[in-house]
Amino acid sequence: MDLAEALRADPRVDLSSVVLRSSWRWTFLRTPWYLARAYRAIAAGARHGRIDVVLFSSVVTGTLAAPLRATLAAAGVKTVAIAHGLDVTWPARPYARALPRVFRALDAVVAVSRATGRACLERGLSPERLQVIPNGVRAGRFPRPEFTAHRRRQALAAIAGAAELPD
Numbered sequence: 001m002d003l004a005e006a007l008r009a010d011p012r013v014d015l016s017s018v019v020l021r022s023s024w025r026w027t028f029l030r031t032p033w034y035l036a037r038a039y040r041a042i043a044a045g046a047r048h049g050r051i052d053v054v055l056f057s058s059v060v061t062g063t064l065a066a067p068l069r070a071t072l073a074a075a076g077v078k079t080v081a082i083a084h085g086l087d088v089t090w091p092a093r094p095y096a097r098a099l100p101r102v103f104r105a106l107d108a109v110v111a112v113s114r115a116t117g118r119a120c121l122e123r124g125l126s127p128e129r130l131q132v133i134p135n136g137v138r139a140g141r142f143p144r145p146e147f148t149a150h151r152r153r154q155a156l157a158a159i160a161g162a163a164e165l166p167d
Contacts, residue, residue: 001061002005002138039064046075056081056106059088060121063098064113065105088119099126 007015018041020027020034022044032144044050054077056062062081065072072079081102088111090096102107103125110131117132 005084016050018042023049035061035064039068043071043106046071046077049075051075053078053080059083059102059109060090062106063095063102066098066102068131069105076105079105080108080110081106083109083116083120085112085119087111088116097121102103103129 004015004017007013017039018034020030022030022034040062042051042054046068053064054072056064056079058083062079065079065081088099100123103120103123106129108129108131110121111120111127111150112133112135116130117130120130121127
């Protein structure tokens with residue numbers, strides 16, 4: 001089950017999302033507007049007591065935790081960012097210099113791999129704030145392939161480097 005789907009299904013959770021909908025081609029143009037909109041929504045929600053936890057879908061969006069730190073702390077709001085990899089290792093100098101401040105502002109970071117977790121630690125995340133939860137695949141989302149005897153032989157031949165295995 002996807003995380004958002006699981007949270008929506010939980011009757012104890014009132015989930016609200018601020019989502020950037022964009023193709024990769026236009027993401028770089030839409031991201032600043034998205035971050036401004038998310039900043040306003042999170043700040044207002046915290047000030048009015050409507051938010052308990054903010055889950056940032058990446059460390060890029062998690063950068064909002066730094067300027068919102070005082071507002072969120074005053075409201076008792078916890079913050080978590082999901083670290084995917086490139087959002088931690090992106091070499092742009094201003095971003096890389098800001099990461100330790102961002103990591104200090106976040107209550108927790110969930111890294112999708114041990115390598116990503118190590119990258120977070122190397123860039124200033126405190127070990128007690130790190131959780132590693134590897135990405136997973138819900139196998140039921142995909143049809144199971146039908147493998148006939150002939151397709152198995154073709155696959156074995158490809159692995160063995162042979163043109164075709166005899167029957």
